[in-house]
Amino acid sequence: MADPADTEVNEEIGFKPLYAQVRERLMRRLVSGEWMPGMLLPSEIELARQLSVSQGTVRKALDSMTADNLVIRRQGRGTYVAEPEESRILFQFFRLTPDNGAASFPDSRVVSTGHAKPTHTEIENLRLAEGEQVFRIERIRMLSDQPILIETITLPASRFPDFDHLTIIPNNLYRLYSERWGITIGSAEERLKAIAASSRDAKRLGCNEGEALLLISRVAKDLEERPVELRWSRCISRDIHYAVNLR
Amino acid sequence: MADPADTEVNEEIGFKPLYAQVRERLMRRLVSGEWMPGMLLPSEIELARQLSVSQGTVRKALDSMTADNLVIRRQGRGTYVAEPEESRILFQFFRLTPDNGAASFPDSRVVSTGHAKPTHTEIENLRLAEGEQVFRIERIRMLSDQPILIETITLPASRFPDFDHLTIIPNNLYRLYSERWGITIGSAEERLKAIAASSRDAKRLGCNEGEALLLISRVAKDLEERPVELRWSRCISRDIHYAVNLR
DNA sequence: AAGTGGTCTAGACCACGGC
DNA sequence: CCGTGGTCTAGACCACTTT
Numbered sequence: 001m002a003d004p005a006d007t008e009v010n011e012e013i014g015f016k017p018l019y020a021q022v023r024e025r026l027m028r029r030l031v032s033g034e035w036m037p038g039m040l041l042p043s044e045i046e047l048a049r050q051l052s053v054s055q056g057t058v059r060k061a062l063d064s065m066t067a068d069n070l071v072i073r074r075q076g077r078g079t080y081v082a083e084p085e086e087s088r089i090l091f092q093f094f095r096l097t098p099d100n101g102a103a104s105f106p107d108s109r110v111v112s113t114g115h116a117k118p119t120h121t122e123i124e125n126l127r128l129a130e131g132e133q134v135f136r137i138e139r140i141r142m143l144s145d146q147p148i149l150i151e152t153i154t155l156p157a158s159r160f161p162d163f164d165h166l167t168i169i170p171n172n173l174y175r176l177y178s179e180r181w182g183i184t185i186g187s188a189e190e191r192l193k194a195i196a197a198s199s200r201d202a203k204r205l206g207c208n209e210g211e212a213l214l215l216i217s218r219v220a221k222d223l224e225e226r227p228v229e230l231r232w233s234r235c236i237s238r239d240i241h242y243a244v245n246l247r
Numbered sequence: 248m249a250d251p252a253d254t255e256v257n258e259e260i261g262f263k264p265l266y267a268q269v270r271e272r273l274m275r276r277l278v279s280g281e282w283m284p285g286m287l288l289p290s291e292i293e294l295a296r297q298l299s300v301s302q303g304t305v306r307k308a309l310d311s312m313t314a315d316n317l318v319i320r321r322q323g324r325g326t327y328v329a330e331p332e333e334s335r336i337l338f339q340f341f342r343l344t345p346d347n348g349a350a351s352f353p354d355s356r357v358v359s360t361g362h363a364k365p366t367h368t369e370i371e372n373l374r375l376a377e378g379e380q381v382f383r384i385e386r387i388r389m390l391s392d393q394p395i396l397i398e399t400i401t402l403p404a405s406r407f408p409d410f411d412h413l414t415i416i417p418n419n420l421y422r423l424y425s426e427r428w429g430i431t432i433g434s435a436e437e438r439l440k441a442i443a444a445s446s447r448d449a450k451r452l453g454c455n456e457g458e459a460l461l462l463i464s465r466v467a468k469d470l471e472e473r474p475v476e477l478r479w480s481r482c483i484s485r486d487i488h489y490a491v492n493l494r
Numbered sequence: 495a496a497g498t499g500g501t502c503t504a505g506a507c508c509a510c511g512g513c
Numbered sequence: 514c515c516g517t518g519g520t521c522t523a524g525a526c527c528a529c530t531t532t
Binding site: 068069092095186188189190192193195210211213214218240243244246 | 440
């Protein structure tokens with residue numbers, strides 16, 4: 001029962017190590033909603049028994065999921081599904097940092113919301129089907145009461161039914177996606193450019209028209225790597241920078 | 248001999264797993280220059296014998312070094328010290344990508360070079376000692392013959408003796424650092440802002456004064472995490488973006 | 495004391511590359 | 514063919530957390 005060839009057929013060129021197959025089977029249970037954020041997973045030994053592999057193989061699968069921030073392991077307690085908790089989101093998905101001092105979660109003020117027909121860019125980035133509608137949110141975010149950025153968030157209406165029924169839009173959207181629609185954001189791709197502030201953005205941000213702004217466009221993806229959210233942020237980078245670690 | 252406590256003293260709170268100790272011992276041999284880029288390391292079994300640990304422990308140490316791009320493992324051949332080769336550098340340290348098309352290594356044209364007294368910023372970022380001199384390079388980089396960025400590179404003169412004796416300054420500086428001074432760049436921290444083009448930069452880049460530019464400031468570090476190079480790049484981001492993957 | 499993840503070992507077989 | 518790294522297993526002990 002320990003032979004890789006026993007548990008799954010290896011046809012043609014497509015060999016996959018057993019631990020990768022185990023990871024996929026665990027991922028399926030995550031995606032299906034069987035294991036919700038915050039929940040305790042079965043122990044390594046129990047999972048090994050269920051999947052008919054050794055504890056070491058389960059461990060290697062769980063280690064790779066830990067590296068991707070999908071689960072959190074605590075010695076003596078067990079393995080938990082990662083939660084979209086503020087401090088983690090801040091660390092993982094928010095790269096803006098004050099030039100002096102530590103990063104913190106910025107407050108938000110919603111400017112507008114509503115359904116719309118998607119633009120060409122939105123259709124491409126969110127891989128929308130023909131005729132699919134989107135929901136847009138525009139909001140201003142501030143650090144210590146200073147507006148620092150204005151962002152336009154676009155969601156495929158089909159994956160977020162009744163978004164417009166929300167009475168309030170919380171600061172931490174990724175937690176909302178998870179709790180209300182069971183959608184977990186697992187990764188994101190960001191692209192940065194420098195642009196000149198439009199008169200509209202300048203007015204909202206309280207800066208000069210034509211001032212250089214950092215434009216951050218983000219495509220956030222779920223656990224199956226499907227694009228879920230498109231976000232355009234225009235940011236005053238006078239006292240703030242975008243930080244990246246290269247290794 | 249397999250007991251962690253045997254091989255190194257674990258005092259007070261400072262426990263370190265055996266594989267981490269092995270990694271440190273291997274790192275020491277890398278840093279010392281015993282193993283130069285491109286060289287073949289001893290096999291896992293041989294290293295295990297030398298260090299009196301199991302092959303699995305050596306493997307865990309080498310795996311973590313692989314994750315940090317310090318060594319490259321090839322099944323059937325062996326484990327090699329990573330080289331500052333163009334395609335790898337491009338992937339690891341160069342995040343600028345054309346909006347349409349793949350990234351490529353930009354050409355360079357040196358504008359000026361010379362020794363100088365460091366600025367306050369340079370002293371801080373490079374952690375220079377009192378009175379230490381720096382060497383500065385200013386160059387323009389182009390993609391398909393279009394100037395896209397101008398960069399100012401600052402090096403501590405003490406770590407790069409006779410830099411001014413160079414007849415030509417190659418495009419791939421990190422390979423030069425490695426071959427000429429045995430300095431390997433292992434990681435870098437980048438900070439991005441949007442700024443308005445100065446008249447000087449505008450002239451050199453062929454853009455309008457006041458146009459929004461992407462400012463990228465990078466501190467590159469050696470294998471011991473000591474800062475080695477400071478680089479300020481001002482980039483025209485009209486048809487180019489800075490790409491980041493968040494996971 | 496019992497259960498969990500974390501570390502370490504030893505041995506087996508496989509896939510790959512060069513002889 | 515042999516030696517390499519890659520995978521998988523089984524079993525031991527450790528450190529941590531809860532009961």
